[in-house]
Structure formats: structure tokens, C-alpha cells
Amino acid sequence: MNESNFNRRDFLKSACIGVGALSLSGCGDEIRRDADGEPIKNFGNENGLPSIDVLIIGSGGAGLRAAVAVRKKHPSLGVVVVNKGMPSRNATCMAEGGINGVIDFEHGDSHKLHAYDTVKGSDFLGDQDVIAKFVEKATEAIHELDYAGMPFSRKDGGDVAARFAGGAKFERCNYAADKTGHAMMHACLDEAISSGVKFLLDHYLLDLSTDGDTCEGVVLLNIRTGDVVPILAKAVVLASGGYTRLFFNRTSTPFNATGDGIAAALRAGLAFKDPEMLQFHPTGVRNGGALITEAARGLGGKLINNKGERFMSRYSKKMELAPRDIVSRSIETEIREGRGFGEGMGSYVLLDVTHLGEEKIMGGLPQIRHVAMLFENMDLVKEPVKIRPTAHYSMGGIDVVKFDDMSTEMPGLYAAGETSCASIHGANRLGGNSLTDAAVTGKLAGEGAGDYAASRAAFGSGKRASELAQKWQLRIKEIVSGSGEPNELYSLREEFGRQNWDNMGIFRTGEKLEALNETLKQIQARHAEMKIANPNLAFNTALIDYLELGNLILLARCACVGALNRKESRGAHTREDYPKRDDVNFLKHTLVRLNGDEPTISYKDVVITEFPVEERKY
Incomplete structure (x- = not known):
């Protein structure tokens, strides 16, 4: 061309x-x-x-x-x-931090180490045969993207630049400033x-x-x-x-x-x-949850509570570079125990990168500086930004x-x-x-x-395709009858999101999940009877919102049933009533299928090959 x-x-x-x-x-x-x-x-x-x-x-x-x-x-x-x-x-295009893959084999990193970090990060729920193939393909993917013209950040010699991501022993998170997904x-x-x-x-x-x-x-x-x-x-x-x-x-x-x-x-x-x-990223902005990339911690960002403490020392030797599930729980624990700022959904801790200096921030983290200014009106070159975990x-x-x-x-x-x-990521995906x-x-x-x-x-x-199309035509005509209340759908969507956050968020219990299971059934029934006030089919965004919410309700019901039946804590799934990992009963994948409209559960063994199951410590 x-x-x-x-x-x-x-x-x-x-x-x-x-x-x-x-x-x-x-x-x-x-x-x-x-x-x-x-x-x-x-x-x-x-x-x-x-x-x-x-x-x-x-x-x-x-x-x-x-x-x-x-x-x-x-x-x-x-x-x-x-x-x-x-x-x-x-x-x-919203992914910021980087893309993992070993391309520097001269300083001790290897496919085996990338595989081990991924298996350990997954809290041993990842299938090890798949992960072994994945990490080899990761190296190929980086080179292919580079060859395709992806504008990676570069080292002085011209090689693709890499940095640390949470749960990794080596700098193998290749990046394009903090806009890696956009570039890719x-x-x-x-x-x-x-x-x-x-x-x-x-x-x-x-x-x-x-x-x-x-x-x-x-x-x-x-x-x-x-x-x-x-x-x-x-x-x-x-x-x-x-x-x-x-x-x-x-x-x-x-x-x-x-x-x-x-x-x-x-x-x-x-x-x-x-x-x-479901993974919660440790650092979303306080207002709404837009992402502050893990690269901020990879470059040396510090998490600070209301006492001025760099509190991650209480939870992990890897400090801010522990895996995401550990850092997210740590932040929420600080807030729950009164060492956060603010109240309720407005609670937060601080992420401080000011010590990195403006040149390093503008060179490696320009996107999150923009995000912090947009959502919090805070310039992270000059002051710490308010953050809290966000569903990710x-x-x-x-x-x-x-x-x-x-x-x-x-x-x-x-x-x-x-x-x-x-089954690459198991119970917790590593950053990158x-x-x-x-x-x-x-x-x-x-x-x-x-x-x-x-x-x-x-x-x-x-x-079958023609039959389905005819059924959907009739169903959509019924949905957009024009008889609904304009705000009913969006009120239900807000309630749905709040119920999931409160009862199936970072900390879960059987009691909360039981209550959520019943609530989601009621929400699904209300949604099924709902009508859209706008009968015009051309660019009917309310209809799309309705259809999307129906899918999310179905998936939330499956997630809730899976969480309720997994009576252990593993990776991102934290049951306060079952705080220990249970390898005897739950070293297996949950499989949910629909029986009519009801989610039903079966299980499938995790594949263990090279790395013995061990206690997960960071």
C-alpha cells in the first residue's frame, strides 16, 4: 500500500x-x-x-x-x-499494563518459570498441560505483534521493553507505555x-x-x-x-x-x-471503577492507608506486586478495619506514584494520569490518587x-x-x-x-436458524410494546449490580450467596415481564440494554450457584465461612449447564502435570 x-x-x-x-x-x-x-x-x-x-x-x-x-x-x-x-x-483497547511473554531468555527467565507463575497465580486451578502450551505460544505472539507493527515501548538497544507485573518473578510484561491494549x-x-x-x-x-x-x-x-x-x-x-x-x-x-x-x-x-x-483489580478509581493500571505498581507505586502506612507489608512479601486477588483483599481489609478513607461505596485508599517523578510518569503512565484527572480531578504527578478494587x-x-x-x-x-x-487462569489471572x-x-x-x-x-x-429468527421477531415485538415505564429497566439494572457487589463481591459467605440466589431469580422474573416504552425498532438502545441485562442476569445466576457450591477459598473466590483452600473436595472445575431455565452443576478434574499442588505463598 x-x-x-x-x-x-x-x-x-x-x-x-x-x-x-x-x-x-x-x-x-x-x-x-x-x-x-x-x-x-x-x-x-x-x-x-x-x-x-x-x-x-x-x-x-x-x-x-x-x-x-x-x-x-x-x-x-x-x-x-x-x-x-x-x-x-x-x-x-482498555487494557493498559502490558502483555506477558518471555522474549528475553538471557537473564534467567524461561517458559517453565512463566508457566509456574501462572499455575501458582491460578491457585492451582489452572490446567497445567494447557498452561505449558500457552506460555510457549506467548513468546510467538509477542514477536508476531511486533512484526505486525504494534508500537511497543523500546529498550535503548531497540528490543521490546518489559516490566514486572503482579505474581511474576521476572520482567516479562511487554508494554507500550500504559496503552498496550490500545496499541495492540x-x-x-x-x-x-x-x-x-x-x-x-x-x-x-x-x-x-x-x-x-x-x-x-x-x-x-x-x-x-x-x-x-x-x-x-x-x-x-x-x-x-x-x-x-x-x-x-x-x-x-x-x-x-x-x-x-x-x-x-x-x-x-x-x-x-x-x-x-471473577477477578477484582486492586486499583480502580474510587468513582466508578475505571482502571489504574497494574503498571503503576510495577514501576514502584505504593498503597497508603489513612495512617500513612504502606500497608501491603502486612499481607505479602511481594508488597504491591502480589497477585491481584491478594492485593484486592488487602485493600478491602484495610477499609473494613477502619484504616481507609471515606465511607460506604465512597471508601478508598491511596496509590502514590509521585516519587517516580513527572518524566517517568509521563513516559510510562500517561494514560492513567489522564484517567485520574478525568475521574478524580487529581494529578498523580503531584498527589496520590484515590483507588478501590473494581470488578475487572x-x-x-x-x-x-x-x-x-x-x-x-x-x-x-x-x-x-x-x-x-x-483453564489458563484458574482461580486468578496474573496481570499481563x-x-x-x-x-x-x-x-x-x-x-x-x-x-x-x-x-x-x-x-x-x-x-433451525429460520425458526429461531421468527421466534425472536415475535419476542422483540412483545418486548417493545410501548407500555413500559421508561426508568424501570435502569432501576432494575442498578439494583442488580448493587446486589451482586454486596453479596458476591470480594468477600462472600453462604448466607449472602443464598440470599443473592433468591434475589436473582426474582430479578430474572421481573426482567422477563418488563416492556420497553419505545416501540421504534431503529437504533432502539433501550432494547439492546434490555437484552444485555437478560444475559448478565443469566450469567450472574450461574456464578452465584458456582460460588455457593464451592465451599472453600481459592484465588479470587473468598468464602469467609470457608477460609481455607480445600484440595480434597474442590481441586476441580465447576461446570454449569442449563436444565430448562435452572443452572445445574457438575465438576471436572484439574489437570496436574509438572508442578505439585502446594500452599500458595507470596
Whole structure:
């Protein structure tokens, strides 16, 4: 491409499929050309329905890496990425601290040490066979992103710069200032567009469609028009993000990450693995929970209580660089025992980086300086910032049965990133491993989906997809009857978030979880009877809010049941009534499926290979 003639807006526009052509009657055959000028097939018309070889739900790092992987390995396949909004609206671009992967092997670090840190960080709930493969793929991912043009920060010699992240023995968290996810997402987006990937924007996932036991495609809602659109695909990759938005009032998760892919998989009969394992990041800003990156502590940030003490010395030898679950519990303990500032939900401690100096802060932490000024009106160059833990990451997700291709138990369906659970993170994810997860699992899922699609001669019948679409059309017409109270939905959403935070937050008890379980059933029933006051289907954001809340309620019920039945404390799951880890009864994964509308539980053994289970000390 001639750089002097490059216009990114036109470049992106050329990648977006015209949504107006999509309807229940199909969209016909459309031939476009990829970045090399070769014709590729986008949407075809099979059995009277729009069809595509590989359909990817979600345009974050995992979805984009999956899309590129399909095109690189199978350039003749058509690939379409579906997103609720613009492709750059995702959780990946909000990740700040860095991306883990060993690229410096000359100073004592190794894949084995990265694997051990990840296993120990997971509180031994991570599957060790998967983790061993993950850390090797992590190194490949860093080099691939570097080669793709990701603007990493650099050492004096030009190598990618790295720093410490919580729970790590070596500096293996590679970074681009404190905007690593933003840099990664845009590098991946540019590579996807130039690879011939096409984007279908303003479309919302309603459900998966199956032909027998095989995934035949999806049913989408066209947000622009309100039309319900069934689409056939030879392979589908779910990469729609996690579900910590269920703590609606206090989370760093973007508003559009509402667990839609996981909820659709549950309704299709798949297992939701380890739903109770929800991570709280230690340092969200006091107001609302927007993220202050772990890199601030990696560079030497100090946590201070109302007595002026650097209190982490009471809880861990690694101080502020202990794993996230330990630091989060420590902060909340300081607040509960009266050593925090403020009261109630406004309570906080301080994160102090002033000693680093303006040059180091502006060079390595410019984004969080902006966040602190935006949300707290505080300049962290001059003063400590007010912080409190915030709901941040979902260790649980769709059960992946084979890490090598990120396949699920349903043929034709793949999962990647935070939507998936390949058991890399177990009960607690290490800082820096999330972007690595997106890059690694995204590529594996894309290659797996591409191989599967290339092996299939025909699409599904489309009968189930058409039936689902018709049911959704009737249901949506019922929801937007125009008879509802305008604020009822949002009041329910606020109540939902508060109940989850109070009863399934950092500290849990059986009594609280029992009460929450009943409350969530009532909230789900109220939601099911609710109507939307606006009957206009075009860009009906209240309808989207309603559908998203329904998915979050379903996932919260699964998480609550998993937490209630896990009678131990492990990683991010802290039961005050069962404070010890119980390896005899709970060294196993929770699997939740739906029996009708009710979550039911089974368990699956954790895979132990190289590292014996031991007491987790930092």
C-alpha cells in the first residue's frame, strides 16, 4: 500500500459490509477483493439465507487475531467479524499494563518459570498441560505483534521493553507505555482489514443456531433497523468478551461487554466453566471503577492507608506486586478495619506514584494520569490518587475441550479470549496474561475454525436458524410494546449490580450467596415481564440494554450457584465461612449447564502435570 495515499477512514469503510442488504430473504452473492486484489467470497446465499465460511462474534484482540489467522491459513475463505458497534469498541483497547511473554531468555527467565507463575497465580486451578502450551505460544505472539507493527515501548538497544507485573518473578510484561491494549487492538485491526477480513457492524448476537449437534450459524439483530437476521456459517468463533459488567455499578469492563456469547452458548446447551471465578483489580478509581493500571505498581507505586502506612507489608512479601486477588483483599481489609478513607461505596485508599517523578510518569503512565484527572480531578504527578478494587476480569467462560484449536463440545463452534475458558487462569489471572490470552487463543481459534470450515462441503439446512429468527421477531415485538415505564429497566439494572457487589463481591459467605440466589431469580422474573416504552425498532438502545441485562442476569445466576457450591477459598473466590483452600473436595472445575431455565452443576478434574499442588505463598 502506498503510504502517501493511505486514508484510514476509507480503508476501514472499504472493510465494512453494507448492512442494508441483509434481511431474512438473504443478501445474494457478493464478490469483493482482498488486500492483494484477489477476489474473495463474503456473504453468499445458501438455503435462502445469508452465509459465510467463518463468522466471528466480537472485534477485540481475540476476534481480530482469529480473523487474521483464518485468512492467513485459508485465504480462499470468506471471514466476517460481527460487532455491536464500531470494531474499535472493545475491552482490549482498555487494557493498559502490558502483555506477558518471555522474549528475553538471557537473564534467567524461561517458559517453565512463566508457566509456574501462572499455575501458582491460578491457585492451582489452572490446567497445567494447557498452561505449558500457552506460555510457549506467548513468546510467538509477542514477536508476531511486533512484526505486525504494534508500537511497543523500546529498550535503548531497540528490543521490546518489559516490566514486572503482579505474581511474576521476572520482567516479562511487554508494554507500550500504559496503552498496550490500545496499541495492540489497532495493530490487529489494521492487519485484519489488510488481510481481507470484512466487518458487519451494528449487529447484536441473539442466539446460536444448531443443525443436529452441529453449529450452523447465528441469529443477529440489526440494530440499525430492528430486523432479525439468521446467518449460516460453516464455523463460528465466539470472542465477545467477559461478564464482569454484572457488577454494574463498579467495574472496569466496558459497557458493551455483557457476556452475550457465553449466554448464547449456555442456551445452546454448552457448559459454562468456573463462572464463580471473577477477578477484582486492586486499583480502580474510587468513582466508578475505571482502571489504574497494574503498571503503576510495577514501576514502584505504593498503597497508603489513612495512617500513612504502606500497608501491603502486612499481607505479602511481594508488597504491591502480589497477585491481584491478594492485593484486592488487602485493600478491602484495610477499609473494613477502619484504616481507609471515606465511607460506604465512597471508601478508598491511596496509590502514590509521585516519587517516580513527572518524566517517568509521563513516559510510562500517561494514560492513567489522564484517567485520574478525568475521574478524580487529581494529578498523580503531584498527589496520590484515590483507588478501590473494581470488578475487572472473568476467569470463567465457555468450556473449551481442546486448547490446540479452541474448539468446544459443539462441532463448528470455537471460543477465544475472555469468552472462553481453556483453564489458563484458574482461580486468578496474573496481570499481563489477558492480552496474551487474547492473542494466543484468538489465533488458535481462527486456525481451528478455518480448518473446520475448509473441510465442510456444505452449510447447514438453515431450518433451525429460520425458526429461531421468527421466534425472536415475535419476542422483540412483545418486548417493545410501548407500555413500559421508561426508568424501570435502569432501576432494575442498578439494583442488580448493587446486589451482586454486596453479596458476591470480594468477600462472600453462604448466607449472602443464598440470599443473592433468591434475589436473582426474582430479578430474572421481573426482567422477563418488563416492556420497553419505545416501540421504534431503529437504533432502539433501550432494547439492546434490555437484552444485555437478560444475559448478565443469566450469567450472574450461574456464578452465584458456582460460588455457593464451592465451599472453600481459592484465588479470587473468598468464602469467609470457608477460609481455607480445600484440595480434597474442590481441586476441580465447576461446570454449569442449563436444565430448562435452572443452572445445574457438575465438576471436572484439574489437570496436574509438572508442578505439585502446594500452599500458595507470596
